Amino acid sequence: MAIVEVRNLVKEFPGGVRAVDGIDLATEEDEYLVLLGPSGCGKTTLLRMIAGLEQQSAGDVLIDGEVVSGLPPRARQVAMVFQSYALYPHKTVLANIVFPLRAARVEKSERDRKARWAADLLGISHLLARKPRQLSGGERQRVALARALVRQPKVFLLDEPLSNLDAKLRASARDELKRFQDEVRTTTVYVTHDQTEAMGLGDRIAVLSQGRVRQVGPPMQVYDDPADTFVATFIGSPPMNLVPRGDVLVGFRPEHLLPSEVAPGGLPVTLKVDRLEYLSGDRHVYGTAIGVGEPTRVVARLPATVEADVAVGEEQPFAVPARRIRYFDAESGVRTQAGSS
Amino acid sequence: MNQQAKYARRHIAARAGLYFGAILAALICAAPFLWSMVTAFKQNRDLYNPENNPFRYNRPATSDHVLYLFDNTSFTTFAWNTLWVGVLVVVITLSLGLPAAYALARLDRPWAGWFGVAIFLVYLVPPSLLFLSLSRLVVGVGLQDSTWSLVLIYPTITIPVSIWLLIGFLKAVPKDIEEQAMVDGFSRLAAFWRAVVPLTFPGIVAVVVFAFTLTASEFIYALAFVSPTTEKVLSTGVPTELVRGDVFFWQSLQAATVLAAIPIAIVFNVFLDRFIAGFTQGAVKG
Amino acid sequence: MADREGTLAWLFLMPSVVYILALVALPFLLAIGYSLSDVTAGDPSFDWVGTRNFQRVFEDPVFWRSLGNTFVFTLISMALIVVLGKVLANILVADFRGKWVVRFLVLLPWTTPVALSSIAWLWMLDSIFSPIDWVLRQLGLIEGNMYWLGEPGLAMASVIAVHVWRLTPLAAVIMVAGLVAIPRDLDEAARVDGAGYWRRMFEVTIPLVLPVAAVAALFGAIFTFTDMAVVDVLTNGGPNNATQVLTSWAFFRGIDGGDVGQGAAIALFLFPLLLAAAIAILRAVRRLEVR
Numbered sequence: 016m017a018i019v020e021v022r023n024l025v026k027e028f029p030g031g032v033r034a035v036d037g038i039d040l041a042t043e044e045d046e047y048l049v050l051l052g053p054s055g056c057g058k059t060t061l062l063r064m065i066a067g068l069e070q071q072s073a074g075d076v077l078i079d080g081e082v083v084s085g086l087p088p089r090a091r092q093v094a095m096v097f098q099s100y101a102l103y104p105h106k107t108v109l110a111n112i113v114f115p116l117r118a119a120r121v122e123k124s125e126r127d128r129k130a131r132w133a134a135d136l137l138g139i140s141h142l143l144a145r146k147p148r149q150l151s152g153g154e155r156q157r158v159a160l161a162r163a164l165v166r167q168p169k170v171f172l173l174d175e176p177l178s179n180l181d182a183k184l185r186a187s188a189r190d191e192l193k194r195f196q197d198e199v200r201t202t203t204v205y206v207t208h209d210q211t212e213a214m215g216l217g218d219r220i221a222v223l224s225q226g227r228v229r230q231v232g233p234p235m236q237v238y239d240d241p242a243d244t245f246v247a248t249f250i251g252s253p254p255m256n257l258v259p260r261g262d263v264l265v266g267f268r269p270e271h272l273l274p275s276e277v278a279p280g281g282l283p284v285t286l287k288v289d290r291l292e293y294l295s296g297d298r299h300v301y302g303t304a305i306g307v308g309e310p311t312r313v314v315a316r317l318p319a320t321v322e323a324d325v326a327v328g329e330e331q332p333f334a335v336p337a338r339r340i341r342y343f344d345a346e347s348g349v350r351t352q353a354g355s356s
Numbered sequence: 357m358n359q360q361a362k363y364a365r366r367h368i369a370a371r372a373g374l375y376f377g378a379i380l381a382a383l384i385c386a387a388p389f390l391w392s393m394v395t396a397f398k399q400n401r402d403l404y405n406p407e408n409n410p411f412r413y414n415r416p417a418t419s420d421h422v423l424y425l426f427d428n429t430s431f432t433t434f435a436w437n438t439l440w441v442g443v444l445v446v447v448i449t450l451s452l453g454l455p456a457a458y459a460l461a462r463l464d465r466p467w468a469g470w471f472g473v474a475i476f477l478v479y480l481v482p483p484s485l486l487f488l489s490l491s492r493l494v495v496g497v498g499l500q501d502s503t504w505s506l507v508l509i510y511p512t513i514t515i516p517v518s519i520w521l522l523i524g525f526l527k528a529v530p531k532d533i534e535e536q537a538m539v540d541g542f543s544r545l546a547a548f549w550r551a552v553v554p555l556t557f558p559g560i561v562a563v564v565v566f567a568f569t570l571t572a573s574e575f576i577y578a579l580a581f582v583s584p585t586t587e588k589v590l591s592t593g594v595p596t597e598l599v600r601g602d603v604f605f606w607q608s609l610q611a612a613t614v615l616a617a618i619p620i621a622i623v624f625n626v627f628l629d630r631f632i633a634g635f636t637q638g639a640v641k642g
Numbered sequence: 643m644a645d646r647e648g649t650l651a652w653l654f655l656m657p658s659v660v661y662i663l664a665l666v667a668l669p670f671l672l673a674i675g676y677s678l679s680d681v682t683a684g685d686p687s688f689d690w691v692g693t694r695n696f697q698r699v700f701e702d703p704v705f706w707r708s709l710g711n712t713f714v715f716t717l718i719s720m721a722l723i724v725v726l727g728k729v730l731a732n733i734l735v736a737d738f739r740g741k742w743v744v745r746f747l748v749l750l751p752w753t754t755p756v757a758l759s760s761i762a763w764l765w766m767l768d769s770i771f772s773p774i775d776w777v778l779r780q781l782g783l784i785e786g787n788m789y790w791l792g793e794p795g796l797a798m799a800s801v802i803a804v805h806v807w808r809l810t811p812l813a814a815v816i817m818v819a820g821l822v823a824i825p826r827d828l829d830e831a832a833r834v835d836g837a838g839y840w841r842r843m844f845e846v847t848i849p850l851v852l853p854v855a856a857v858a859a860l861f862g863a864i865f866t867f868t869d870m871a872v873v874d875v876l877t878n879g880g881p882n883n884a885t886q887v888l889t890s891w892a893f894f895r896g897i898d899g900g901d902v903g904q905g906a907a908i909a910l911f912l913f914p915l916l917l918a919a920a921i922a923i924l925r926a927v928r929r930l931e932v933r
Contacts, residue, residue: 068830085360089836101831105849114845118836162835172834370839371738378733382747385811388762389750391773395765403771410773452661455654463651471655478662480920481670482868484889485913488896488906489672490665492686512665515658544650573755575871576889580897591755595875606765613762617754624753625746632819 018042018202019065019170024074026060026226034060036226037074042170042202049205049217053249057226058206059174065204066172067091079169089118094163095172098179100155102147108158109134109143115166133161136198152180153188160195171203177212189215210250214238222246241266241341244348253299253314257343260308263351264343269299271339272315274323274331281334282307286315288327300325304333389617392610396422403606421607425598429605430585431612434593437503438616441589442568444507449514449567450560456515457522458548462531472523479516483576486512491580505581506589510574514567521566521631525559526552562630565623572620590616676906683900695907704883705908708891714798715887716867719805723862724855726806727813728848734814735821752811760875763804767791767876791877794884801873801885805866812865813858820854821847860919867919868912888912 020041026034035057042048050058063069065076067088075084083091094115102111109130116126134140137157147155156176163171176192177185193216196203207213213220214234221231222245230242241247241255247266248254256272257264275283283306290301296319304313315333317325325331342351383390394410395403397417408414425431456475460468490509491500499505529552537547553560578592585597594612598605624631680691699705734745751759766772767790778784790800824847832842848855870889873879879886879894886894888911896905 066834068833082360086363088830088833089838090359090363093834095831095834097827097831099825099827101825101827103828103832103846114832114837115835118832118838118841166836374733374736374738377729378736378738378741378744381730381733382744385749385751385807386747388759388766389754391766392762406770406776410771410776452657456658459651459654463647463654465648465651468651475658475662477920478666480864480916481666482864482889482912482916484868484870484892485673485909485916486666486669488892488902488909489669489676491897492672492676492681492902493665493669509665511661515661519658544647569753573757575755575757575874576893579874580893591757591871595757595761609761610765613754613758616758617750620755621746621750621753625742625749628745628749628815632815632822 018044018046018079019204020077021061021065022075022077024061024064024076025072026057026064026069027072033226035064035071038223038226038228040221040228040231042204043218045200045202047196047203047205047216047218049207049213049220050223051207051210051213051217051220051250052223054208056223058208058223061223062095062172062174062204062206065170066093066095092166092169093172094166094168094170096156096159096163096174096176098175100147100159100176100179102155102158102162104147106146107143108139108145108147108150111147111158112143112161112165115162119166129165130161133164136164137161137195153184156180156188157191160192164199167201169202171201173203173205175207176205177207177209192216210252214250222249224249240350242350244343247341247343253316255341256304256311256313258304258308258311258313259345262345264345264348265307266341266343267335267339269314269316270318271335272304272313272333273317273321273335274325275334276323277321278334278336281336282340284313284333284335285330286313286333287330288325291325291327298325305330389614392614396607396611396614398607400607421605422611424605425608425611425615429608430588430593430597431608431615433586434588434590434597435616437588437593438572438590441503441506441510442571445510445514445571446564446567448507448511449518450564452511453515453518453522453563454553454560457519457526458552460519461523461526462534462552472520475516476520479513479520483513483574487576487580490577494581499581501582501584501587503582503587503589506571506574506578509577509581510571513574514570517570518563518567521563522556522559525556525562528559529555558630562627565627566631569620569624572616673906673910676902677910679903681902683897683902691903695903699904699907704886704891707883708886708888708908709911711798711885712867712887712889715802715805716863718802719809719866720859720863722802722806723809723813724859726810727817727858727862728851728855730810730814731817731821732843734818748814749811751808752815756808756869756871757875759808760804760872763800763807764791764876767800792881794881797877797881797885801876804872804876805869808872809862809865813855813862816858816861817851817855820851823854824850856922860922864916864919867916 021038024035024038028034038057038061050061052058060069064071065078067083067086067090071084075082077083078091078093103114106114112130112133113126116129121129130143131140134143137160139154139157139161142150142154142158147158150158159176177188180188189212196216205216217234219231219233220237222229222237224245230237230246232240237246238250241250244257244264244266247257251268253269255266255268257266272284272286275281285305286300286302287305288300288302292299292301298317300315300317302313302315303310317323343349344351397419398413399415399418402408402413402415405414459465460472460475465471494500494505494509497508499508533555534547534551537551538544542550572589573591575591578589582588582592585593588597590612594609594616598609598612675688677695678690678692680689680694681687730748734748766774769787769789769792772788772790774790775784775787778788788796791797828846828850829842832846837845868889870887870893873885873887873890874893877885879890888908892905892908895901895908899905
């Protein structure tokens with residue numbers, strides 16, 4: 016049974032802005048679902064409606080099979096980790112962690128036991144007497160997770176929990192989140208605009224744009240088989256190359272555009288190279304693709320294992336393996352089966 | 357669904373409680389003024405009959421007493437005095453306070469923080485402590501019984517609090533902007549005048565309003581320094597001149613109160629949000 | 643460059659500093675001088691009399707009465723102002739229709755010159771024509787009149803009520819500033835954590851707004867402590883000095899009575915108490931800065 020489900024959910028803010036414009040989405044049991052999209056796509060609003068912090072304009076939110084529309088957050092048995100972590104600055108770490116239990120009127124010995132369990136699990140037992148302002152960013156995140164964990168909620172809601180950490184810390188914190196998830200195995204909805212986080216953490220990814228879901232699927236599917244040009248270009252770095260040809264767009268990922276000697280038998284592309292970048296072992300080759308459709312600027316990413324010579328200013332034979340090519344309708348951007356012409 | 361109904365009921369109860377509280381608070385706060393407005397238009401024979409229902413007009417309303425205020429009392433003189441004293445005090449306050457606030461907020465002296473607090477503490481030295489010696493000083497400079505004595509003394513109240521508020525507003529202006537101006541070839545003084553002051557303008561307006569209301573409300577100095585009728589301001593003139601011995605001109609008094617209260621309150625409400633912002637910024641970063 | 647900034651800083655500060663020194667520090671020292679001399683309105687010559695003024699003040703029962711009243715008024719008003727101010731602040735931060743009207747009316751008591759609003763109250767509490775009395779009479783609760791300002795106990799209660807009425811809006815505005823400064827996330831986190839309205843209020847909002855509330859309380863205390871307009875207009879210290887406070891008593895002796903020395907001695911009594919309050923404000927502000 017789906018733990019969290021939203022049906023035809025709409026949120027219209029005063030002034031007529033539709034932040035969420037008819038979304039249907041359901042999590043599977045114990046699933047890690049990532050809502051991915053650019054800022055302003057409605058992902059945080061969707062999360063806040065699930066939490067009950069925002070009331071929907073239309074549609075329904077279901078948690079554990081029951082309609083919870085109109086219920087305040089505390090009647091929904093959800094736990095949320097905020098972007099800022101929202102730790103109570105005047106309370107110690109321990110008091111922060113037991114706060115949800117006190118609100119639920121759990122008796123004291125039980126509170127302490129659960130708080131200790133959560134603190135152990137997250138490795139913050141030595142910090143219990145401190146105040147939030149004495150903690151580092153990573154430690155705050157763990158306290159926020161512990162506070163979410165103690166109530167043993169039906170679902171975790173995480174709102175960009177890594178965006179307040181510096182780049183170095185982010186990688187290790189992401190790793191910890193994954194371990195945490197493996198241990199507690201609870202349905203989680205995770206909001207982010209960072210595709211690396213989404214690809215690394217999610218069991219499934221829902222890509223959102225302008226208040227609508229563009230595609231839902233496992234990371235590999237979203238990456239390899241994008242449903243439309245938005246998903247194709249939002250995910251992947253550098254993004255998918257799109258070459259117009261008649262009424263379709265021919266799409267292929269930069270890592271699949273290779274010198275023809277290493278990709279024999281593929282769709283031939285003549286690449287007029289105008290710039291080379293050397294990035295941590297990979298070579299990014301910028302140039303104009305000729306022969307696929309209209310001449311278009313594309314990028315090729317050559318892994319370190321490809322040692323073919325590529326020189327700036329020359330036209331060189333490249334190729335894309337046929338099974339790696341995706342076609343999109345030029346008008347709507349939606350994926351089509353095969354190209355005409 | 358039962359649960360939904362429960363929370364829906366609670367939500368409605370909470371909204372009802374909020375409206376009830378808001379209306380009650382508004383009524384209590386406005387009660388004396390509402391009462392004044394009812395009183396101001398009553399005939400004497402209606403007003404001075406304890407058997408009459410005081411909440412309605414038992415005899416036709418009359419504007420005689422309100423007109424009396426303008427025709428036969430010095431009310432307009434008081435209002436005019438309050439106005440020009442206030443304007444002059446505001447001018448003095450800004451011309452002294454703005455540079456001082458800038459020095460404390462921006463010129464990066466190590467003692468600036470403590471100096472700011474010290475100046476704020478001056479605001480807490482009340483008129484009741486100083487009015488005796490100040491009244492001797494006022495006599496000493498020959499301003500006794502003149503409205504000008506208030507122009508001289510009121511800035512001692514308004515300057516400290518204005519500096520405090522202005523520090524907050526000035527700190528909210530990004531430093532880059534005046535540094536850009538200085539890199540572009542302006543002197544520090546010119547950068548202050550051309551880049552910082554215009555950006556602080558909303559804050560300055562809030563300070564003007566605040567300083568003006570402070571001077572309009574002041575009572576002790578006005579009472580101690582000035583006794584001739586024509587030199588008095590609203591806050592002392594109305595309570596002393598509209599009472600002849602034991603005889604109170606009640607309707608006129610109430611009209612005067614409302615007429616003075618409303619304009620100040622309107623102006624203040626317009627700038628309330630700014631004032632709140634200034635207060636927190638000054639307090640947090642002072 | 644540093645040198646020029648230093649000069650500029652002093653140049654900018656000097657006028658204000660001179661003004662304040664001349665018209666605050668100097669009068670303050672003068673007040674101390676007067677309290678130790680026999681200066682009167684009629685005889686401005688300055689003769690040293692030591693602590694004689696203080697002794698005479700101490701022997702005067704009215705002084706002790708005023709001192710006691712000052713404390714009673716200040717403490718009771720302060721407590722009520724903080725509690726009601728918080729309630730009012732909660733109303734003012736909420737969103738509802740017609741909010742600007744409510745805000746306008748709620749702020750009237752504070753923006754109106756205190757002498758004038760006291761007159762409005764004087765009429766509300768009139769010994770014969772008070773509408774409150776009329777309502778009570780209609781309800782059959784009293785016969786005749788209450789004499790709000792004529793009975794010592796009622797007069798004190800009336801003065802306190804007017805102080806609270808006047809200063810609660812100020813305290814509310816200050817606390818609104820504090821409430822608005824609390825990150826929204828915290829309140830939302832508490833909601834998701836399952837806390838109801840009261841738990842959120844007492845465990846999250848109030849602790850976080852406490853430093854600002856302290857500032858509001860001390861403002862309220864200082865304004866009540868040093869005010870004389872309410873007392874002067876409402877009761878003129880009466881009946882029989884039941885509502886006399888230090889400021890009004892100092893004014894009565896020093897200006898009306900012409901005994902500058904004694905008036906100054908009484909007024910100076912405010913200073914150590916105010917200093918204590920000022921230090922408390924400083925601490926509250928420090929705590930705000932730590933956040």
